[in-house]
Amino acid sequence: MLKDKIQARLKIRHLEMEHLTQFNDLLRYAFQVTYQELLDAGWQEDEIRQSKSPVLQKADVLGWFDEEKLVSQIAVYPMRVNIHGRIFEMGGVTGVATYPEYAGMGLMHELMTRSLQEMRSRGQTISFLYPYSIPFYRKKGWEIVSDKMTFSIRDTQLPKQVDVSGMVERVDLEHPDLKGVHNRFTEIRHGALVRDDLAWEEYWRWDSEDVVAALYYNERHIPLGYVVYWIRNEVFTIKELVYLNEEARHGLWNYISAHFSMIRRVQGDNYTGEPLAFLLEDSEITESIAPYIMARIVDVQEFLKRYPFSGSAQRKSHTKLTFSIADPMAEWNRGIFSVQWDAQGVQHISREVIGEPVEMDIQTLTAMLLSYKRPSYLYRIERIKAAQEDIEVLETLIRREQPYFSDYF
CATH class of the missing domain: 3.40.630.30 (Gcn5-related N-acetyltransferase (GNAT))
Structure with a gap:
């Protein structure tokens, strides 16, 4: 043939x-x-x-x-x-x-x-991608792990000014403080990409020349947040809004609201996993949610060795879990992975069964460990097969913060 x-x-x-x-x-x-x-x-x-x-x-x-x-x-x-x-x-x-x-x-x-x-x-030990076809990548072991929320705010709904001690300054896109704020943000935000030069190149790659970056500095001129945006046809479009504390959040929204006479609407994307509406005085805004980035664990054994489970060392020393994993692509990820903790709270991984297995595929394991979906929810929709007591243990061991991922590559 x-x-x-x-x-x-x-x-x-x-x-x-x-x-x-x-x-x-x-x-x-x-x-x-x-x-x-x-x-x-x-x-x-x-x-x-x-x-x-x-x-x-x-x-x-x-x-x-x-x-x-x-x-x-x-x-x-x-x-x-x-x-x-x-x-x-x-x-x-x-x-x-x-x-x-x-x-x-x-x-x-x-x-x-x-x-x-x-x-x-x-x-x-883990891989991320932006999917052109979610079903295709699910078949290969990737799973949705973060969402993008798109919002639209009328000019009359913009927040009122809140007194802050600092101010916002527009800066060059290559300004070191912009990267510095993102580096600090990455250190405290689960799911965030550590942007090296390559990642920053991808971040700016398809933006037009009218993109602006503005930094919020506190009264000691320490940068605490930024907004990347453009204004076109009386619409203020936010590419990304990052802040390290509430002072910076208020300061950046003060700056956005100061464009009231120039714009009819503010629109943008929110990657926090939490609706923006609750933070606004007039919450009757338009928000939509869509799946954004997908991920898959590449090496289960090595990932579990480094994964930061929650809970005290004393509780961990009495905890044992056995995962039974299915993977359509990576044969080294198939089978048993047992996790147990010593008296110092150090976790150890083996391929031996030490309890009733918690059964799931690699997609479910990834979504669960990245805290995109809770173990109890995945159990309820039958993505996990396990004893109820093991689900309760997983609920205590897996942190609750959802991933923030705003990059595209």
Whole structure:
């Protein structure tokens, strides 16, 4: 058969800078972004070609080649993420694409399997991605772990001014205080991406030239928050609003409200997992919620070793749990993983059964340990099979703060 002949000549290999044009061409074809559309949006020819060069320079990129033609690809960025106060190495999956004439040959399945193996070897125990198809990635072991809330506030609903001791200053997008605030925010916010230079490049990549950054400084000129936004057609659009305390929150909303005479509406995205309406005097605003980022644990054993369970050392020393995990892609994640704590509260992981297993798939384990959904809820909807007492133990051991993830790559 012709398909068999094609598969026989396909080879997997890592992409290099020499493959940049083919990499970009495949991305634009798969996501239906034409060269002319990019030009119309204000991109220059050199910018179009170089727009994804950081991927090939800094990421691990695998592809299938039909002789010298790139036909399928996947890229993994080296990233880090805060999980309940502990920083984990993370593989950020992007650039997933296959030409349609090569569909149905299992190419992407093999690329994802190889990528997971390589993430594991690099110590990236968890992976995040922005999904083009949630069902597709669920079949591969990823699960939704955070939401994006979109809000719209009329000018007459903007908060009244609250007295604060500091003030807001507009700054350059490369201002060190902007990155400094985000670094401090990452240290205290579960789920937040640790933005290195690569992550900041991705953060700004598709923004237009009218984007503005404004920082809130307290009376000692210490930066405590920022808002990234643009104003267009009398609409104030918030890309991201970050604050380290309530003073900064009030100060930033004072600044936004000061645009009252210039705008008709404020709109934006909220990634906190909590509705904005409750914080406003006039709460009758429009808010919508949609799933945003997906994640999957790459290496269950190593992830559990470092995972910051809640609870005192004394309680942990009397606690034992056995997980039975199913994983459609990573065979090393299948089977038994037992967790127990010594008298000092140090957790130990083994592959031996030490109690009645708590059964779930890798998607459910990821959503549960990242606190996107509670163990009792997952048990109620039959995503977990376990004894009731084990669910109660899990409720005490897993922290309640939902993930905050505002990045796109």
